[in-house]
Amino acid sequence: MGKLPDQKFTTLSTNFLVFMTADVLSLHDTVKFILWKPYCCLAKGKTDSDCVPNKIPDDDPVHRFSDVRCLNMTRPESFQSIGCIKNGTVPERIISATPTFDLSPVYSSSSKLLSEKGRLFKGGLLKYEVEEGRIWPPSVKTGLGVCFLNQRPQEGRCHDTPEDGANSLAGVNLMTIWLWRQHNFIATALSKINPCWNDDRLFYTARDINIAIVMQIFYYELLPALFGYENLLKDGVLSYTNGFRDSYNENLIPQISLEFPFVLRWFHTTQEGDMKLFDTQGHYLRKVPIVNLTQRTGFFGVDDNIDYVTQGNFRQGTAKADYIVDPDVVNIGLGPLQRATDILTNDLAKNRLFGFPPYIKYRELCFKQSFKTFDDLLQAIDPERAELLRQVYENIEDIDLIAGIWLEKLIPGGHVPPTLYCVVVEQLLRVITSDRHWYERPNRPNAFTYEQLLEIRKATVARLLCDVGDKVTHIQRRAFYRITNKNPLYSCKSIESVNLWAWKDPKCNGPQFGPLYGPANLFHN
Numbered sequence: 447m448g449k450l451p452d453q454k455f456t457t458l459s460t461n462f463l464v465f466m467t468a469d470v471l472s473l474h475d476t477v478k479f480i481l482w483k484p485y486c487c488l489a490k491g492k493t494d495s496d497c498v499p500n501k502i503p504d505d506d507p508v509h510r511f512s513d514v515r516c517l518n519m520t521r522p523e524s525f526q527s528i529g530c531i532k533n534g535t536v537p538e539r540i541i542s543a544t545p546t547f548d549l550s551p552v553y554s555s556s557s558k559l560l561s562e563k564g565r566l567f568k569g570g571l572l573k574y575e576v577e578e579g580r581i582w583p584p585s586v587k588t589g590l591g592v593c594f595l596n597q598r599p600q601e602g603r604c605h606d607t608p609e610d611g612a613n614s615l616a617g618v619n620l621m622t623i624w625l626w627r628q629h630n631f632i633a634t635a636l637s638k639i640n641p642c643w644n645d646d647r648l649f650y651t652a653r654d655i656n657i658a659i660v661m662q663i664f665y666y667e668l669l670p671a672l673f674g675y676e677n678l679l680k681d682g683v684l685s686y687t688n689g690f691r692d693s694y695n696e697n698l699i700p701q702i703s704l705e706f707p708f709v710l711r712w713f714h715t716t717q718e719g720d721m722k723l724f725d726t727q728g729h730y731l732r733k734v735p736i737v738n739l740t741q742r743t744g745f746f747g748v749d750d751n752i753d754y755v756t757q758g759n760f761r762q763g764t765a766k767a768d769y770i771v772d773p774d775v776v777n778i779g780l781g782p783l784q785r786a787t788d789i790l791t792n793d794l795a796k797n798r799l800f801g802f803p804p805y806i807k808y809r810e811l812c813f814k815q816s817f818k819t820f821d822d823l824l825q826a827i828d829p830e831r832a833e834l835l836r837q838v839y840e841n842i843e844d845i846d847l848i849a850g851i852w853l854e855k856l857i858p859g860g861h862v863p864p865t866l867y868c869v870v871v872e873q874l875l876r877v878i879t880s881d882r883h884w885y886e887r888p889n890r891p892n893a894f895t896y897e898q899l900l901e902i903r904k905a906t907v908a909r910l911l912c913d914v915g916d917k918v919t920h921i922q923r924r925a926f927y928r929i930t931n932k933n934p935l936y937s938c939k940s941i942e943s944v945n946l947w948a949w950k951d952p953k954c955n956g957p958q959f960g961p962l963y964g965p966a967n968l969f970h971n
Contacts, residue, residue: 450770451763452928454861455671457718458759458907459926461617462668467710468618469550470702472542473611479520480783487516496520496527498799500791508777514786521799537704537801545700546881547664549657551618552625554608563608570633570648572626580752580916583607583626593743595782601744616721616739619746620755627914629656635946642954651949654892658885659905659944665874667906671926673867674860683874688903689896690888693879700880704800705847706873709866711793712851715765719772722762723754726917728929737774737781753916760911760925767861769831769853790852797846804843805850805865812868817842826864827853898948905944912938 478496479486486497500517502509509515525531525538544555552572554560563584566573573584583605590596591604592613605612605622612622633652636643643651670678678684685691720733731754739745746752765772771790779789806817809826817823820842823832831853839845847865854863862870883890885902894902908925911918920935927933950956 450766450768451718452716452766453763454927455716455764456760456926456928457721457762457764458911459668459671460713460717460764461620461759462664462907462926463672463710463713464615464617465551465621466547466664467707468543468611468614469547470541470543470545471707472540473614475520475522476614478523479518480780483520484518484784486518486520491518498795500788500795508773509786512786517786517788517791518784519792519795522796537799539704539800541702545702546877546883547657547661548883549625549653549660551609551611551622552607552629552656553653556608559608563606565649567645569637570643570645570650570652571630572633574626574630577747581627581630582747583612583623593741595738595740595742596744597742598744600748601742603744603747605743613741613743616736616742616755619739619743620752620759623746623752624910624914625656625660628659628910629653631913632656632946636949639947639949639956640951640954641956643951650892654885655902655944655946655949658894658902659910661885662902662905663907663910666903667924668926669874671924672861673870674857677857677859677867678871681871681875683871683878685886688900690886690899692887692889694882694884694887694889695879696882698876698880701876703869703873703876705802705869708793708796708800708802708848709851709869711789711848712863712866714775714789714793715769715771715852716767717772717775718762718765719774721755722758723751724757724761725754726757726919728757728761735774735781737778740781740783756911756915756918760908760921761929763928767856793848794846797848802847805845805847806842808847808865808868809850812865826850826855828855895948901944901946901948904942906941909938909941909943912941913943 483494483496485491486494486499491497491499498519498521500519502515502517504510521527523540525540526533526535528540531538542555543550554564564572575582575584582603584607586604586606591606592610593604596602596604607622611618613619629652632655633648636648636651666684669683675684679686717736719736721736721739722733723731725731746755776788776790777786779787809815809817815825820832820836823835823842827835835845835849835853851863851865854865856862857864857867860867878884885894886899887893906923906925908921908923911921911925919938921938921941922929922933922935923941924933929935
């Protein structure tokens with residue numbers, strides 16, 4: 447029942463993808479129905495136009511054994527809902543994040559918040575704390591912050607970073623910690639290599655490198671694993687060479703489609719319900735329900751949990767993509783923050799609130815296929831699942847986008863549904879083409895040199911965890927894939943790294959390249 451572990455991918459792949467989605471979204475819609483309007487199933491909710499609760503039938507296979515008959519939910523915030531655009535038009539969702547991949551959970555979309563809460567203004571560093579030898583982002587000094595599930599008094603840590611989203615989902619939280627550290631790892635190395643650089647130059651160069659490393663891992667390591675390398679190469683998402691490429695179009699507006707983050711919610715079907723903890727020798731220790739770790743940063747700061755969770759990220763498999771969802775995800779998706787939350791029911795309801803066209807319209811747009819009858823669905827969906835749609839929907843034109851994607855056969859050479867692939871690839875190409883600062887461009891402001899870009903190409907998620915993961919000394923080279931005989935553990939000493947000496951400024955007097963000044967030594971000494 448949704449508990450089969452995948453034999454190919456690690457939970458690190460899920461957490462990385464969740465972070466990348468958070469980079470272009472904002473949390474206010476979730477906060478809205480958790481904190482601002484938790485009453486939509488009560489009498490008060492009947493008079494609040496923002497409330498759109500999901501009713502549970504008496505014969506629900508889970509809740510027929512409980513007294514829960516309603517799931518709290520609110521409308522997504524849109525420019526229509528706040529009165530900026532008249533109703534009756536296609537919803538335009540309000541997003542506070544920037545419409546490009548720029549690590550906004552770390553650096554924020556607000557320069558003011560970054561200055562106030564992020565930057566140390568010394569050595570190009572982000573503010574940080576050291577506790578029991580571990581480096582952390584700064585924490586709140588009084589109260590809980592937004593870490594509502596911290597088990598006080600033991601669990602006291604809560605990030606006081608420019609974006610509260612750093613304390614949200616466990617995957618976003620972990621990635622923020624690692625990338626916060628990586629920024630300081632890079633800035634520290636650059637300050638040793640170029641002692642004449644001031645704080646601003648160190649900070650902005652370190653940020654540029656940090657973003658580029660994550661983009662390299664995302665586009666050239668994670669996405670090929672999930673979507674298929676040959677598929678992405680053919681469709682222009684990946685470059686055929688290691689050198690520069692420049693497809694920038696100044697007339698193309700940087701924009702995230704409504705569909706892009708929405709269809710990625712299909713990956714809820716591969717979300718493992720438990721976060722498994724392992725020691726450094728790979729021995730399984732225990733598991734914690736993933737839904738109990740939302741807004742619970744304090745958990746990672748006690749009992750060496752972050753050590754064990756980090757090990758689990760590259761040892762534990764994701765849930766298998768078998769059209770079945772982990773019970774916790776669909777029944778208690780937000781843990782103690784809500785009495786009951788069915789994330790997939792919420793996804794289906796949001797599909798309609800966003801006003802997306804029917805599933806078959808996307809098939810026509812993406813693949814020039816015209817589905818007129820339920821039998822036509824067999825081109826994309828297995829017969830037994832197409833029959834389920836026939837039982838639920840009266841007309842083929844009623845099928846919701848997400849419902850069709852849930853049931854599609856996976857693409858050849860990849861591990862995702864084809865309509866999801868289509869929507870995501872369109873967005874990935876738009877990002878490359880509309881982002882003036884895209885790291886592969888030779889003509890962008892403060893562009894990398896050819897030698898620097900070649901160093902960025904060496905970035906891997908394995909090296910990332912070797913550099914900033916707690917007590918990671920051995921890891922498989924392809925860490926989005928599970929450990930096997932063909933993908934064994936290696937010492938971090940043998941995992942290739944980005945050589946920051948490519949950023950040596952000849953105008954600076956300073957150390958010359960040598961083994962003493964390898965990046966790891968620069969950071970830890």
